[in-house]
Amino acid sequence: MRGTAMAGAVAWAMVVLAATGMPAKADDPGSDVAIGLVVAESLGDGVARYHADAAARAAAHPSYALVEEPGAGAGPVGADLVVRPTFAVLDGKRAARIAITPGTSLYGTGMVAGPLLRNGRRVTAWNTDAYGYGDEAPALYQSHAWVLAVRPDGTSFGVLADTTYRCEIDTAYASPDEIVFAADGPAFPVIVIEGKTPQDVVKELARLTGTMPMPPKWSVGYHQCRYSYYPEARVREIANNFRDRGIPCDVIWYDIDYYDTFRVFTFNKEYFPDPKGLNADLMAQGFHNVWMINPGIKRETGPGVTRIFDSGNEADVWVKDAAGKTYSGEVWPGWCHFPDYTSPRVRSWWGPFYDDFVAQGITGVWNDMNEPAIFNVKSKTMPEENRHAGDPSMVKPDGRQQGAGAAGDHARYHNVYGMLMVKGTREGIAAATPEKRPFVLSRANYIGGQRYGATWTGDNTADWYHVETSIPMVLNVGLSGQPFIGPDIGGFNGNGDARMFARWMGFGALLPFSRGHTGKGNIDKEPWSFGPEVEATSREALKRRYRLMPYFYTLFREASVTGLPVARPVFFADLTDPALRSEDDSFLLGGDVLISAQVLPDRSRAAVMPKGAWREIEASTDADLPRLFVRPGAVVPMGPDLMHTGEKALDPLTLVVNLDEGGKAEGTLYEDAGDGYGYQSGEYLLTTYSAARAGNTVTLTARGEGKMTRPARRVVVRVLLDGKEIRSEGNDGGPIVVDMGA
Numbered sequence: 001m002r003g004t005a006m007a008g009a010v011a012w013a014m015v016v017l018a019a020t021g022m023p024a025k026a027d028d029p030g031s032d033v034a035i036g037l038v039v040a041e042s043l044g045d046g047v048a049r050y051h052a053d054a055a056a057r058a059a060a061h062p063s064y065a066l067v068e069e070p071g072a073g074a075g076p077v078g079a080d081l082v083v084r085p086t087f088a089v090l091d092g093k094r095a096a097r098i099a100i101t102p103g104t105s106l107y108g109t110g111m112v113a114g115p116l117l118r119n120g121r122r123v124t125a126w127n128t129d130a131y132g133y134g135d136e137a138p139a140l141y142q143s144h145a146w147v148l149a150v151r152p153d154g155t156s157f158g159v160l161a162d163t164t165y166r167c168e169i170d171t172a173y174a175s176p177d178e179i180v181f182a183a184d185g186p187a188f189p190v191i192v193i194e195g196k197t198p199q200d201v202v203k204e205l206a207r208l209t210g211t212m213p214m215p216p217k218w219s220v221g222y223h224q225c226r227y228s229y230y231p232e233a234r235v236r237e238i239a240n241n242f243r244d245r246g247i248p249c250d251v252i253w254y255d256i257d258y259y260d261t262f263r264v265f266t267f268n269k270e271y272f273p274d275p276k277g278l279n280a281d282l283m284a285q286g287f288h289n290v291w292m293i294n295p296g297i298k299r300e301t302g303p304g305v306t307r308i309f310d311s312g313n314e315a316d317v318w319v320k321d322a323a324g325k326t327y328s329g330e331v332w333p334g335w336c337h338f339p340d341y342t343s344p345r346v347r348s349w350w351g352p353f354y355d356d357f358v359a360q361g362i363t364g365v366w367n368d369m370n371e372p373a374i375f376n377v378k379s380k381t382m383p384e385e386n387r388h389a390g391d392p393s394m395v396k397p398d399g400r401q402q403g404a405g406a407a408g409d410h411a412r413y414h415n416v417y418g419m420l421m422v423k424g425t426r427e428g429i430a431a432a433t434p435e436k437r438p439f440v441l442s443r444a445n446y447i448g449g450q451r452y453g454a455t456w457t458g459d460n461t462a463d464w465y466h467v468e469t470s471i472p473m474v475l476n477v478g479l480s481g482q483p484f485i486g487p488d489i490g491g492f493n494g495n496g497d498a499r500m501f502a503r504w505m506g507f508g509a510l511l512p513f514s515r516g517h518t519g520k521g522n523i524d525k526e527p528w529s530f531g532p533e534v535e536a537t538s539r540e541a542l543k544r545r546y547r548l549m550p551y552f553y554t555l556f557r558e559a560s561v562t563g564l565p566v567a568r569p570v571f572f573a574d575l576t577d578p579a580l581r582s583e584d585d586s587f588l589l590g591g592d593v594l595i596s597a598q599v600l601p602d603r604s605r606a607a608v609m610p611k612g613a614w615r616e617i618e619a620s621t622d623a624d625l626p627r628l629f630v631r632p633g634a635v636v637p638m639g640p641d642l643m644h645t646g647e648k649a650l651d652p653l654t655l656v657v658n659l660d661e662g663g664k665a666e667g668t669l670y671e672d673a674g675d676g677y678g679y680q681s682g683e684y685l686l687t688t689y690s691a692a693r694a695g696n697t698v699t700l701t702a703r704g705e706g707k708m709t710r711p712a713r714r715v716v717v718r719v720l721l722d723g724k725e726i727r728s729e730g731n732d733g734g735p736i737v738v739d740m741g742a
Helices: 002-009 054-059 198-209 232-244 275-284 307-315 344-350 353-358 410-432 464-478 498-508 532-547 549-562
Strands: 014-018 037-044 047-051 086-090 093-099 105-108 121-125 146-150 156-161 167-171 178-183 190-195 222-224 251-254 288-293 329-331 334-337 364-367 440-442 514-516 586-589 593-596 615-617 627-630 634-638 653-658 664-671 685-694 697-705 714-721 724-731 736-739
Touching: 037 054, 037 198, 047 054, 093 190, 105 464, 146 198, 156 178, 156 198, 190 198, 222 532, 232 251, 232 275, 275 288, 307 344, 344 410, 353 410, 364 410, 410 440, 464 498, 464 586, 498 514, 498 532, 532 549, 549 586, 549 634, 549 664, 615 714, 634 685, 653 664, 653 697, 697 714, 714 736
Parallel strands: 222 251, 222 514, 251 288, 288 364, 364 440, 634 664, 653 714
Antiparallel strands: 014 037, 037 047, 047 190, 086 093, 093 178, 105 146, 121 167, 146 156, 156 190, 167 178, 329 334, 586 593, 593 627, 615 627, 634 653, 664 685, 685 697, 697 736, 714 724, 724 736
């Protein structure tokens, strides 16, 4: 959808710019050698793609980041593009350098641990199985060679190094006045986006790289997982505990122990004799399910052992080694072969295996270990000399199909292997259940991978560092194009303790992807596992999420349309306030709700707040629960307590109003069927609620769009004042008057 619009709108012209520094041949070695004449192409207003020279443009590989290669058009590179890279060879690697002005704040770089503000850091874009990672980890599970820069006045630009190879991102570490990308492989293009605000830049990134598909509503609820829930009786026990204890939950997950000896698309008949019956029973209780599928296919010794292995041999789908023989690597099943997801033919082979799988009542799929992770080798992955077929039909920047040049080594395709696996998985599930929206979660991904699935922050650790880094990790991945992300609440590696779990759940329940998870051998980490006090905190934290579900679902719709993240940094509320630039203990949900969390054991830290009369909702005396504030000028939709998203209709609808200095406020509510694709043909309801004060009365009105019939329901209006609120009720769609003198 966005690709079609982009092809029609893009002006594509070539401009040759003189490079600074000493000219050099494209293949010159050296520690710092400038490259010839830069070629610039316009990709739209305020967007340009730069190549080191004409030869680099001709040799460039197709982009896996972009939705599609822009079509040819007319028009020069805009004069508003003041950020222009220079190209060089640094220590034998192709590099691009982008100058920054003093006081510029840097963000993005995808999945990285540590603080929100990325100035003075080095990140390696190389998908890595990084179990128990810390701040020192150079590379994690995903690759986003993207930096978002915000100047002191709030204007912004973003820079994308469009390469699938291992790429080091230096955010003013070696030099405080420049960003440097240095990558293996051939010369790569650099895309620069200029914007008046960082929000504009992030939306333009989404136009180029795609937006998240609208997810099924149940996936926006709370998820419960561990490595692993088995046998079937244990799963039923978990489900019953949630319902009996009155704790909201929508999804239960199944890790690798459900497999028959770790063979994908199989079930251990001792643990799960009737997965279809189990799924149906839990669905009756309001629980959806997500089951893991990994890329390693167990290498068998004879024909007829498993259908997928025999079929893979017959169809010749496996990744090859440097000698052209089928590659084998060790993972959970032992020695495995690996489908070559870079080939569209292989993805077409892979997809139909989901037909019988989802016929068991499976509603979601989790692709894990797809960096790809390989055991018992120093690199933790397959050799870079391995061979992939690639996609001959993909178009290069010069408009030609790559054809035979698609075949390449693993060094070229490593970073997109996981993304292409989840692409094939999504396509397979969509074909098997065309009436439903797929939910797929992937550990490994690449910039643009939000087009295919959600993600999480990988195998974190149950310690206070990982509690603290959860929020900035989510924010930086969101600023890199992927809105649907969250951490393993409670920590995957290690046990932690009650206080840590309560604090983590307090704010983790309000992150875009909210899932409790832990590893094998650890203590239980369900919301009730740490005793009554933590259970009460967890219950209230999750009830908050579900009361905010109308707002959450509206934000997911906004993310699917504009690319703006669901969770946003607080500085988005005031781009010129330097005190907010590094704030990462708090975050915004959308533009209207601020979550102020205490992420460390010290409970005395004062919240860093944007200017203005942000007023508190959902106040609590529980210090492990974050404080929630509403922006002045906002109307926030909320709903009743729920045990799961499908429990009952949104009735009553609560509208929380915080008037601005002019006595006005506005907000939106998006509604649809919660699944399926009727919304694409207008079967939705998007309502804008406006409030205005005149004297002692506030009048709230509604205007809507979409074909969905407005429900006949009660509306509760809560107008926030300093230290109190005034309520009134009415019917949805008609004006509601609140007497402020009451």
